[in-house]
Amino acid sequence: MSHLSHAEREAYTAAFLKLDLDGNGALDKDEFAVMCRALGFTFSPSTLDRLFNQMDSDGNGKITLDEFLSAMSHKSVEETREEANLRRSFNKIDKDGDGYLTAEEFRQALKLAGRTITLEHALKMVDKIDTDGDGRVSLEEYIAYGKSKKK
Structure with a gap:
């Protein structure tokens, strides 16, 4: 978790504790889904499961604080802002x-x-x-495409 600054670690820990609705020290899939929606992410159930399973490194069906912090990336402010703008644009188009x-x-x-x-x-x-060839564009595909066009 050395990839996170002290301030980032504190912010992510505070967010995790707010999202741990039952106070058991871990996020289950329902709490993880609430977190994603609160952050403005709209994922298909299969994508949500895939992301949850990637973060749940020990495979016990729960994301601990350490697993959560390990999964948090150290993104630049510019990259975070770009993704937020793309997410807002996507949500406006998704009538x-x-x-x-x-x-x-x-x-x-x-x-x-x-x-x-x-x-x-x-x-x-x-x-x-x-x-993925499903005939529609997911948020993940939209952001990836938008970011690729800026390079």
Whole structure:
């Protein structure tokens, strides 16, 4: 956990303690899901399970404070700000709030911005960003694509 500054460690510990709703010193999957939503993340159930299991390094079905701190990355303020901006943009486009962007949602967002595109063009946009091939864009895919375009 030396990858975290003292201030980061204190902030993450305070956040963990607030999220540990039953006070047992660990986060279960429900508490983890609440944390993700509170931070503005909308994950599919399978992604939520995958992230939880990655953080639960001993596989006991609970995330301890040490596991939580080990998983926290030392991101720059600029990277954190960029991801927050992309998350806000995603949430504005995601009109039905299901955590995914469809071609029609892209088309409508661009229309509001004064740019009219065909549904076919919007489908091509989705295909370009959709890395798992499910025909829609998740928040993770949207952020990864947005960050890749800045490089």
